[in-house]
Amino acid sequence: QSNVTVYGIIDTFVGVGKAGDAKFSGVANGVLNGPRIGFKGEEDLGNGLKAKFVLEQGFNSDDASPASSKEFHRQAWVGLEGGFGFIGLGRQYSPGYYAFRNDAVAAGALDPAAILTGGGLQVDAGSDARWDNSVNYQSKKFGGFSGQVIYSFGSTEADDKAKNPNRNTDDKVGLGLNYANGPLNVDYIYINAGDSTLGDDHKEHYLGAAYDFGGFKLVGSYQTASVDANDSDVKVYQIGGIVPVGMGNIHVAYGARNEDAQDSDSRSFTVAYTHNLSKRTIAYVGVNRTTNDDNVGLGALAKQDGKSSNALGLGIRHAF
Amino acid sequence: QSNVTVYGIIDTFVGVGKAGDAKFSGVANGVLNGPRIGFKGEEDLGNGLKAKFVLEQGFNSDDASPASSKEFHRQAWVGLEGGFGFIGLGRQYSPGYYAFRNDAVAAGALDPAAILTGGGLQVDAGSDARWDNSVNYQSKKFGGFSGQVIYSFGSTEADDKAKNPNRNTDDKVGLGLNYANGPLNVDYIYINAGDSTLGDDHKEHYLGAAYDFGGFKLVGSYQTASVDANDSDVKVYQIGGIVPVGMGNIHVAYGARNEDAQDSDSRSFTVAYTHNLSKRTIAYVGVNRTTNDDNVGLGALAKQDGKSSNALGLGIRHAF
Amino acid sequence: QSNVTVYGIIDTFVGVGKAGDAKFSGVANGVLNGPRIGFKGEEDLGNGLKAKFVLEQGFNSDDASPASSKEFHRQAWVGLEGGFGFIGLGRQYSPGYYAFRNDAVAAGALDPAAILTGGGLQVDAGSDARWDNSVNYQSKKFGGFSGQVIYSFGSTEADDKAKNPNRNTDDKVGLGLNYANGPLNVDYIYINAGDSTLGDDHKEHYLGAAYDFGGFKLVGSYQTASVDANDSDVKVYQIGGIVPVGMGNIHVAYGARNEDAQDSDSRSFTVAYTHNLSKRTIAYVGVNRTTNDDNVGLGALAKQDGKSSNALGLGIRHAF
Numbered sequence: 001q002s003n004v005t006v007y008g009i010i011d012t013f014v015g016v017g018k019a020g021d022a023k024f025s026g027v028a029n030g031v032l033n034g035p036r037i038g039f040k041g042e043e044d045l046g047n048g049l050k051a052k053f054v055l056e057q058g059f060n061s062d063d064a065s066p067a068s069s070k071e072f073h074r075q076a077w078v079g080l081e082g083g084f085g086f087i088g089l090g091r092q093y094s095p096g097y098y099a100f101r102n103d104a105v106a107a108g109a110l111d112p113a114a115i116l117t118g119g120g121l122q123v124d125a126g127s128d129a130r131w132d133n134s135v136n137y138q139s140k141k142f143g144g145f146s147g148q149v150i151y152s153f154g155s156t157e158a159d160d161k162a163k164n165p166n167r168n169t170d171d172k173v174g175l176g177l178n179y180a181n182g183p184l185n186v187d188y189i190y191i192n193a194g195d196s197t198l199g200d201d202h203k204e205h206y207l208g209a210a211y212d213f214g215g216f217k218l219v220g221s222y223q224t225a226s227v228d229a230n231d232s233d234v235k236v237y238q239i240g241g242i243v244p245v246g247m248g249n250i251h252v253a254y255g256a257r258n259e260d261a262q263d264s265d266s267r268s269f270t271v272a273y274t275h276n277l278s279k280r281t282i283a284y285v286g287v288n289r290t291t292n293d294d295n296v297g298l299g300a301l302a303k304q305d306g307k308s309s310n311a312l313g314l315g316i317r318h319a320f
Numbered sequence: 321q322s323n324v325t326v327y328g329i330i331d332t333f334v335g336v337g338k339a340g341d342a343k344f345s346g347v348a349n350g351v352l353n354g355p356r357i358g359f360k361g362e363e364d365l366g367n368g369l370k371a372k373f374v375l376e377q378g379f380n381s382d383d384a385s386p387a388s389s390k391e392f393h394r395q396a397w398v399g400l401e402g403g404f405g406f407i408g409l410g411r412q413y414s415p416g417y418y419a420f421r422n423d424a425v426a427a428g429a430l431d432p433a434a435i436l437t438g439g440g441l442q443v444d445a446g447s448d449a450r451w452d453n454s455v456n457y458q459s460k461k462f463g464g465f466s467g468q469v470i471y472s473f474g475s476t477e478a479d480d481k482a483k484n485p486n487r488n489t490d491d492k493v494g495l496g497l498n499y500a501n502g503p504l505n506v507d508y509i510y511i512n513a514g515d516s517t518l519g520d521d522h523k524e525h526y527l528g529a530a531y532d533f534g535g536f537k538l539v540g541s542y543q544t545a546s547v548d549a550n551d552s553d554v555k556v557y558q559i560g561g562i563v564p565v566g567m568g569n570i571h572v573a574y575g576a577r578n579e580d581a582q583d584s585d586s587r588s589f590t591v592a593y594t595h596n597l598s599k600r601t602i603a604y605v606g607v608n609r610t611t612n613d614d615n616v617g618l619g620a621l622a623k624q625d626g627k628s629s630n631a632l633g634l635g636i637r638h639a640f
Numbered sequence: 641q642s643n644v645t646v647y648g649i650i651d652t653f654v655g656v657g658k659a660g661d662a663k664f665s666g667v668a669n670g671v672l673n674g675p676r677i678g679f680k681g682e683e684d685l686g687n688g689l690k691a692k693f694v695l696e697q698g699f700n701s702d703d704a705s706p707a708s709s710k711e712f713h714r715q716a717w718v719g720l721e722g723g724f725g726f727i728g729l730g731r732q733y734s735p736g737y738y739a740f741r742n743d744a745v746a747a748g749a750l751d752p753a754a755i756l757t758g759g760g761l762q763v764d765a766g767s768d769a770r771w772d773n774s775v776n777y778q779s780k781k782f783g784g785f786s787g788q789v790i791y792s793f794g795s796t797e798a799d800d801k802a803k804n805p806n807r808n809t810d811d812k813v814g815l816g817l818n819y820a821n822g823p824l825n826v827d828y829i830y831i832n833a834g835d836s837t838l839g840d841d842h843k844e845h846y847l848g849a850a851y852d853f854g855g856f857k858l859v860g861s862y863q864t865a866s867v868d869a870n871d872s873d874v875k876v877y878q879i880g881g882i883v884p885v886g887m888g889n890i891h892v893a894y895g896a897r898n899e900d901a902q903d904s905d906s907r908s909f910t911v912a913y914t915h916n917l918s919k920r921t922i923a924y925v926g927v928n929r930t931t932n933d934d935n936v937g938l939g940a941l942a943k944q945d946g947k948s949s950n951a952l953g954l955g956i957r958h959a960f
Contacts, residue, residue, distance in 0.1 A: 003920075003960040004646045006324045006359065010373050010398040012409040014455060026473030027409055027453035037359060037375060039646065039677060041960045043920055051921040051958050053650050055677060055704075057391065063452035064375075064396035064411040065389070069705070071697065076704035078650040078958045089652040089667055089955065091704040132703035133667035135654060153666030280323075280363055281371040315409065318371050318398045320323040320361045326644045326679065330693050330718040332729040334775060346793030347729055347773035357679060357695060377711065383772035384716035384731040385709070600643075600683055601691040635729065638691050638718045640643040640681045 008037035011108070012061045013284070013315020017301025019308065024301040027062045031108040031286060032274065032317040034125075035061035036074055042081075049082040058127075067127065074130060086138040094131050095148050095176025095189040096123035102187060102208030102219045104240025104253040105270050109300050110288040110313055112255035112268035113221065116236045118298050120198035121225050123189050123206045128196075131172055144181035150174045154194070170194050183212040189223075199227025217242040219253075233260045238268075248275040251286075263293040280319045287312045328357035331428070332381045333604070333635020337621025339628065344621040347382045351428045351604060352594065352637040354445075355381035356394055362401075369402040378447075387447065394450060406458040414451050415468050415496025415509040416443035422507060422528030422539045424560025424573040425592050429620050430608040430633055432575035432588035433541065436556045438618050440518035441545050443509050443526045448516075451492055464501035470494045474514070490514050503532040509543075519547025537562040539573075551580045558588075568595040571606075583613040600639045607632045648677035651748070652701045653924070653955020657941025659948065664941040667702045671748045671924060672914065672957040674765075675701035676714055682721075689722040698767075707767065714770060726778040734771050735788050735816025735829040736763035742827060742848030742859045744880025744893040745912050749940050750928040750953055752895035752908035753861065756876045758938050760838035761865050763829050763846045768836075771812055784821035790814045794834070810834050823852040829863075839867025857882040859893075871900045878908075888915040891926075903933040920959045927952045 011033050017024035029035055038056035045051055056074040058067030067073040072091065079088025100107040107114050107125035117124040131152035139147045154170030174191040189206040196202040208221030220239035226232070238255030251272040258265050272286030290299040290309045299309020331353050337344035349355055358376030365371055376394040378387030387393040392411065399408030420427040427434050427445035437444040451472035459467045474490030494511040509526040516522040528541030540559035546552070558575030571592040578585050592606030610619040610629045619629020651673050657664035669675055678696030685691055696714040698707030707713040712731065719728030740747040747754050747765035757764040771792035779787045794810030814831040829846040836842040848861030860879035866872070878895030891912040898905050912926030930939040930949045939949020 004648075006326065006646065008324075008359070008375070010375075010396075010410075012398055014409065027455060039648070039960075043918060043958070043960075045917045045921060049917070051917065051956070053958055053960065055648070055650075059391040059396070061396055061398065061410050063390075064392040066391040070703075071699040071706040072704040076650075076699070076701055078652055078701065078956055080956065089654065090650070090701050135667065277365045277369070277371065278363060281365060316371070316398055316400065318363070318373055320359075320363075320373065326646065328644075328679070328695070330695075330716075330730070332718055334729065347775065379711040379716070381716055381718065381730050383710075384712040386711040597685045597689070597691065598683060601685060636691070636718055636720065638683070638693055640679075640683075640693065 003041045003043070005040050006037070007040065007320060008035075009033045009317065009319045010035050010061045011315065011317040013313040015301050015311060015313035015315075017299070017309065017311040019297070019299050019302040019310070020304035020306075022302040022304045022307075024311075028109060028301065028313070029061040031110050031272075031284060031313050031315055032106045032282060033108065033319075034058050034067070034074070038074070047082075049080060051078070052081055052086075052088075053078040073127070077136070079136070083140070085140050086136075088136045088138075090134065091130055091132050092134050092136045092150060094122070094129050094150055094152070094172070094174040094191060096174065096191055096204070096206070097125050097129035098176060098178070098187060099123050099189065099206055099208060099221065099223075100125040101185055102210045102221045103238070104217075104219050104242050105251045105272050105286065110270050110272060110286045110311060112240075112253045112270055112288070112290075113236070113238045115268045115288070115290055115298050115300060116238065116255050116257040116266060117223075119296075120196060121204065121223070121234060121236065122191060122193050122196070122202070123204045123223055123225075128193075131174070141180075144179050146178050146180075148174070148176040148178075183214070185210040196227075198225065199229045199232055201228045203227075215244065231260045234258070248273055257298070259296070261295065263295045265293045266296055266298045267291050268298070282317045283315070284317065285312075285314045323361045323363070325360050326357070327360065327640060328355075329353045329637065329639045330355050330381045331635065331637040333633040335621050335631060335633035335635075337619070337629065337631035339617070339619050339622040339630070340624035340626075342622040342624045342627075344631075348429060348621065348633070349381040351430050351592075351606060351633050351635055352426045352602060353428065354378050354387070354394070358394070367402075369400060371398070372401055372406070372408075373398045393447070397456070399456070403460070405460050406456075408456045408458075410454065411450055411452050412454050412456045412470060414442070414449050414470055414472070414492070414494040414511055416494065416511055416524070416526070417445050417449035418496060418498070418507060419443050419509065419526055419528060419541065419543075420445040421505055422530045422541045423558070424537075424539050424562050425571045425590050425606065430590050430592065430606045430631060432560075432573045432590055432608070432610075433556070433558045435588045435608070435610055435618050435620060436558065436575050436577040436586060437543075439616075440516060441524065441543070441554060441556065442511060442513050442516070442522070443524045443543050443545075448513075451494070461500075464499050466498050466500075468494070468496040468498075503534070505530040516547075518545065519549045519552055521548045523547075535564060553580045554578070568593055577618070579616070581615065583615045586610060586612045586616055586618045588618070602637045603635070604637065605632075605634045643681045643683070645680050646677070647680065647960060648675075649673045649957065649959045650675050650701045651955065651957040653953040655941050655951060655953035655955075657939070657949065657951035659937070659939050659942040659950070660944035660946075662942040662944045662947075664951075668749060668941065668953070669701040671750050671912075671926060671953050671955055672746045672922060673748065674707070674714070675699050678714070687722075689720060691718070692721055692726075692728075693718045713767070717776070719776070723780070725780050726776075728776045728778075730774065731770055731772050732774050732776045732790060734762070734769050734790055734792070734812070734814040734831055736814065736831055736844070736846070737765050737769035738816060738818070738827060739763050739829065739846055739848060739861065739863075740765040741825055742850045742861045743878070744857075744859050744882050745891045745910050745926065750910050750912060750926045750951060752880075752893045752910055752928070752930075753876070753878045755908045755928070755930055755938050755940060756878065756895050756897040756906060757863075759936075760836060761844065761863070761874060761876065762831060762833050762836070762842070763844045763863050763865075768833075771814070781820075784819050786818050786820075788814070788816035788818075823854070825850040836867075838865065839869045839872055841868045843867075855884060873900045874898070888913055897938070899936070901935065903935045905933045906936055906938045907931050908938070922957045923955070924957065925952075925954045
């Protein structure tokens with residue numbers, strides 16, 4: 001048992017939402033973090049080499065349902081870390097997951113970046129940023145710079161074990177470059193997700209940055225997604241800030257999504273306050289307003305095409 | 321890991337049963353407790369405030385199948401405890417769960433109370449006493465008295481996040497009042513389960529008590545369930561006793577169920593012996609006989625409408 | 641928590657495979673061991689008596705999916721151990737599981753024994769060697785000899801709890817005899833699996849042995865399977881060896897499968913090298929070639945009827 005650490009996060013809130021005729025009042029989850037329970041460990045192999053593993057399941061802490069039919073929806077990998085960096089095998093984060101570093105309100109239910117990347121974008125901390133059957137390389141840090149390259153052999157090979165090895169069909173490739181030095185963080189992310197729900201030959205680029213002025217942290221990002229089909233390109237940008245106040249923080253974020261398709265743009269705005277009851281336990285309250293053009297219905301808690309979605313959540317996040 | 325306690329119960333038995341043409345011989349589970357594995361913890365936040373959580377899955381220890389499709393079928397909640405009592409969010413016990421306090425043979429496979437509340441009653445320690453998307457308040461104890469109020473926003477909102485907030489459709493509300501002082505325990509429970517499998521506007525009342533005379537514990541309860549439909553009201557009562565003998569206990573329980581509908585009454589009788597191999601491990605043997613009117617087929621292990629159901633189980637319960 | 645040990649194994653590899661038109665290139669799992677996570681414990685009850693339990697889930701470490709819809713696919717049992725031996729209840733290993741003791745390349749994806757027992761044989765460490773609703777007796781060791789008897793009441797009784805207690809339909813019975821003394825291990829295994837996917841009244845016999853010469857371990861086995869249908873009997877034999885070299889081992893295994901049915905024979909050959917990075921962590925590389933008659937398509941990673949299947953895997957196994 002000394003080889004395994006059991007850990008996790010529960011994040012549950014009461015919320016109300018309204019978008020046109022759609023209304024929500026109830027209990028939901030995941031404003032600051034997706035609920036999870038995990039098992040992890042590492043072993044020192046000598047000569048600077050380490051074996052590491054993570055098995056991490058996601059679930060909904062409002063109704064106790066699993067995040068998907070997987071045993072470990074969030075992560076399931078084993079790898080070796082050494083002077084060369086880290087190489088891992090299994091279900092792992094694509095670089096798209098790390099977009100949350102340049103985000104003012106984490107990557108959850110009330111986050112403009114998470115809301116505006118809905119409908120198929122994959123550079124976001126959501127489910128699509130976890131890639132099955134992947135080989136993942138993460139470099140060491142050189143003068144603040146580090147990089148990640150990941151290749152996913154797709155999910156179909158897990159079923160028939162005899163898949164067509166055509167990358168554009170279901171394989172995915174991702175590249176992440178990070179610069180983190182003192183108050184500054186910059187991320188460039190590229191993924192090619194093959195044929196996705198968004199369309200064939202799905203590609204995304206992302207550039208995001210965060211700067212901590214001390215007493216105020218400014219964040220922002222710009223990302224694009226394109227597929228083979230005409231009129232389907234998407235652009236999302238967001239900016240935000242975090243201001244420490246007493247035992248908590250005020251978070252403000254604004255973002256916009258523009259599609260090539262007509263009447264399909266959205267804008268989203270969030271203000272939240274997080275109160276640190278301890279390092280592990282945070283109480284929070286947040287509001288989001290997302291406005292939509294006629295052909296799109298993004299938002300939180302309640303959604304309807306062409307309608308503004310308004311949501312308020314009040315909850316608690318506990319890490320263990 | 322010091323933040324998490326891993327715990328659980330396995331309860332498996334070999335049994336034989338017969339009801340008319342239906343026969344059972346094999347391995348089953350859950351005479352004394354439903355098998356479970358859980359993760360729990362608490363954090364002291366200072367000023368008398370604590371954060372607490374429980375994530376608890378139920379499963380069948382006979383064939384290793386999960387109790388339902390949920391990740392944590394039994395409980396999944398996070399909450400705060402302080403001078404005000406406890407408030408929690410998630411999948412939590414309704415007051416109906418605690419009916420087992422006034423029960424002579426726990427709330428398992430051979431228990432008259434569990435058998436007779438079959439077919440849709442929810443004031444019982446079974447699955448229906450766990451409510452999703454709930455806000456739960458539990459008071460402190462005042463002179464032996466304590467109370468619980470719980471509101472469940474229903475399971476549909478977890479699917480579409482845009483449910484009709486009509487309480488009678490899928491929301492539930494529950495109220496529990498407990499008096500526990502020295503040898504005496506009394507519980508009053510009320511629930512309104514909305515539209516259930518039993519019928520629309522499903523309501524139940526329960527009154528139960530237990531008194532420990534020292535060397536003999538007497539228990540009993542009376543409960544009613546009603547729905548909108550005529551002729552569907554149900555009344556269940558049970559009485560029982562627990563007598564310590566040597567390293568074990570003899571448990572005796574008798575109960576009856578009366579429905580407004582014709583020829584739908586049942587009676588159930590159980591005698592069991594539990595032998596304490598340790599505080600954590602109990603060997604047991606028990607027999608149940610349930611008799612049924614023509615239109616109902618309650619019982620344990622083997623069931624058939626209008627037939628008596630006889631069952632015998634011999635097993636082991638281990639807590640870890 | 642001191643009552644529970646959390647443990648497991650992850651075994652993931654990158655591989656390529658080809659059989660006729662079928663090709664595989666990607667990430668897969670389970671060359672040395674099936675990935676698993678488990679919870680186990682034991683309690684001393686005094687007088688030489690112990691309560692023991694294991695709850696162990698299997699999963700695919702390549703894509704994080706569960707091995708089946710069970711909560712604990714591999715094992716879920718509680719039992720008592722004492723001077724009489726061990727008796728357990730639940731989902732437990734049939735004697736067929738222990739065939740891996742006489743196997744040169746464990747019982748995984750590249751193992752001739754595992755490949756050649758594909759298509760329904762159950763004396764093999766795979767899924768079918770785990771029996772639900774079983775009563776299992778394991779004797780103590782007497783002068784090197786020990787025995788196991790297991791009876792499984794089938795999976796249907798778990799559904800309707802009123803099954804027909806006809807052993808040939810879904811009940812199973814197994815017998816295992818083991819002699820382990822110094823360098824020699826011998827296993828005889830018999831199972832009657834009732835009506836299986838292979839056919840009605842499915843019976844198997846197995847005889848296997850291993851001898852450690854010091855610096856070279858020789859293993860081999862011979863097994864037969866028969867069902868009621870004509871022309872469906874199957875015979876499988878395999879021999880192999882393990883040679884320690886430096887910090888690792890070279891494993892060689894060859895096996896053949898002969899069916900009564902025409903043009904349905906296969907032969908399989910594997911060479912593997914395992915490198916011990918530590919006691920818990922092993923890096924490995926292995927190749928398998930399986931040749932098939934016209935009507936059968938066994939193999940690893942890529943399979944096609946009548947074609948040779950060639951596979952190479954390079955991976956890591958980490959136990960925690």
